[in-house]
Amino acid sequence: MNHERSFTIRPSQLKLATFAAVCMVLFACLGCRKTSPPAQGFIYVSNSKSDTVTIIDTASFAPLRTLNVGKNPTGVTPNPVNSEVYVVNSDSGSVSVIDAHSNQLVATMAVQRSPYFLSVTPDGTRAFVANAGSNTVTVLNLQNRQLLGNLPVPAQPGLARVSPDGKLVVVSSRGANAVSLIDAQKLDVQATIPVCQNPEDIAILADSSKAFVACTASHQIAAIDLTHKRLLALLRVGGTPVSLILKPDGGELFVCNFEADTISAISTTSNEVSESFLAGNSPVSGVFSADSSLLYVSNLRSSSVAVFDVPTRKLLVSVPVGGRRDQMVLTPDEQLLFVTDTGSGDVSVLRLDVRRDKKIQKPPQRLFTMIPTGMQPNGIAFKMLPAGN
Numbered sequence: 001m002n003h004e005r006s007f008t009i010r011p012s013q014l015k016l017a018t019f020a021a022v023c024m025v026l027f028a029c030l031g032c033r034k035t036s037p038p039a040q041g042f043i044y045v046s047n048s049k050s051d052t053v054t055i056i057d058t059a060s061f062a063p064l065r066t067l068n069v070g071k072n073p074t075g076v077t078p079n080p081v082n083s084e085v086y087v088v089n090s091d092s093g094s095v096s097v098i099d100a101h102s103n104q105l106v107a108t109m110a111v112q113r114s115p116y117f118l119s120v121t122p123d124g125t126r127a128f129v130a131n132a133g134s135n136t137v138t139v140l141n142l143q144n145r146q147l148l149g150n151l152p153v154p155a156q157p158g159l160a161r162v163s164p165d166g167k168l169v170v171v172s173s174r175g176a177n178a179v180s181l182i183d184a185q186k187l188d189v190q191a192t193i194p195v196c197q198n199p200e201d202i203a204i205l206a207d208s209s210k211a212f213v214a215c216t217a218s219h220q221i222a223a224i225d226l227t228h229k230r231l232l233a234l235l236r237v238g239g240t241p242v243s244l245i246l247k248p249d250g251g252e253l254f255v256c257n258f259e260a261d262t263i264s265a266i267s268t269t270s271n272e273v274s275e276s277f278l279a280g281n282s283p284v285s286g287v288f289s290a291d292s293s294l295l296y297v298s299n300l301r302s303s304s305v306a307v308f309d310v311p312t313r314k315l316l317v318s319v320p321v322g323g324r325r326d327q328m329v330l331t332p333d334e335q336l337l338f339v340t341d342t343g344s345g346d347v348s349v350l351r352l353d354v355r356r357d358k359k360i361q362k363p364p365q366r367l368f369t370m371i372p373t374g375m376q377p378n379g380i381a382f383k384m385l386p387a388g389n
Helices: 011-032
Strands: 040-047 052-057 062-068 073-078 084-089 094-099 104-110 115-120 126-131 136-141 146-152 157-162 168-173 178-183 188-194 199-204 210-215 220-225 230-236 241-246 252-257 262-267 272-278 283-288 294-299 304-309 314-320 325-330 336-341 346-351 366-372 377-385
Touching: 040 073, 040 084, 052 073, 052 094, 062 104, 062 366, 073 377, 084 115, 084 377, 115 157, 126 157, 126 168, 136 157, 146 188, 157 199, 168 199, 168 210, 188 230, 199 241, 210 241, 220 241, 230 272, 241 283, 252 283, 262 283, 283 325, 294 325, 304 325, 314 366, 325 377, 336 377, 346 377
Parallel strands: 073 115
Antiparallel strands: 040 052, 040 377, 052 062, 073 084, 084 094, 094 104, 115 126, 126 136, 136 146, 157 168, 168 178, 178 188, 199 210, 210 220, 220 230, 241 252, 252 262, 262 272, 283 294, 294 304, 304 314, 325 336, 336 346, 346 366
C-alpha cells in the first residue's frame, strides 16, 4: 500500500516563504555588520596654577582625565588634520603633545623661554611658537616631532599666527612695537613692520590678504597688507583692545576693548571703525555663530556672557555665570558654549538655543552646568574625533 501523501503549494504560500527567507538573510547580514561608534568631542583646558590639563567629555559633561604637563600651561591648540592636541608650557619652555584617541600625554617638545601660544599650519605638519623670553620663533616638525629652527625676531614676541593659506606667519612683538612676517616654507623673516604700542592679538582674513593686530597700550588696531608687506592703517578703538574676533564671512572684525567695556566693529574692506557699542564689564573674548548672526562675549569683571544680535548690535541676553569668566569655545553644532573661570577653577557650560526666530527678543540661553578643573584655567579648545575612530 502506498502511504505517500502529495502536497500542493499555493502561490501565496510560495511568496510568503520567499519573503521570510529574504528577511532572515537581511537580519543575519545586519547582525554581522559592524557599526561605527559615534563621533566623540572633548574639551581641553589648561590649568596654569596646577600645571595640568583637564579633559572634559562633552557627552557626559564630566572631567574625563587630568594630565600633568609642564609648568604654567597656557595656550591649547588642536591639530586640524590628525588627533593631536598641543599645550604650551610657559615656564617650562616646552610643548606637550596629547593624543585625543587615548587622551594621554605622548610626547614633549622643547622650545625656548616664555612661550604662550602655538599655531599650526593648515596641513598639520608644522607649528610656530613665539618665545617672549628669547626673542625667537621656534619652528617644529609635528610629523617627527623635531626642531626645525629658532628664528630671531624683535623683542618680546607674544604670538605667531599662521595665515590660512599656510604661506606666512605673522608675529607680534610687544617690546618692539612691530610685526614680523615669516615665510612659512623658507623659514626666514621677510619683513618687520613698525605698528603701534604693545601689539598682541592677531586676526588674518581667510584669503590671507590682510592681517589685523591689536595694540593694547595705544588703543589701536593695525591693518597690514600681507601681499605687499606694508602697514595700511592705524585704527583708533576703545581702551585696551585685548582680542580680535573675525566674522566667519570675513566682512567685519570685532574688537574686545577691555578697559572701555565696549566692542568695536571694523570693516575689513575699508579698514575703518564703523561703530562701537557697550558689551559688559571688561569684555575679554568672543565667538561668532557659524552664520555670523550671533556674537557671544565673555565679560571678565561682570561674571557674565553677553549674546548680541550682530546685524542690529542689540544685546539679546546677558547670562550670569559667576566668577571671572575668560576664554570660551563653541561646539560645532552650536548647542553648547564652554567658558573658563580663572578665579574659581571651573568651566561653565551654557546650553544654547540655535533657532533664529526673529520674534524671540531674548532667546533662552542658560547656564546648564559647571565642571571643576584645576587652578586658574585659561586656555581652552575643542577637538572632535570623527565617527569610526
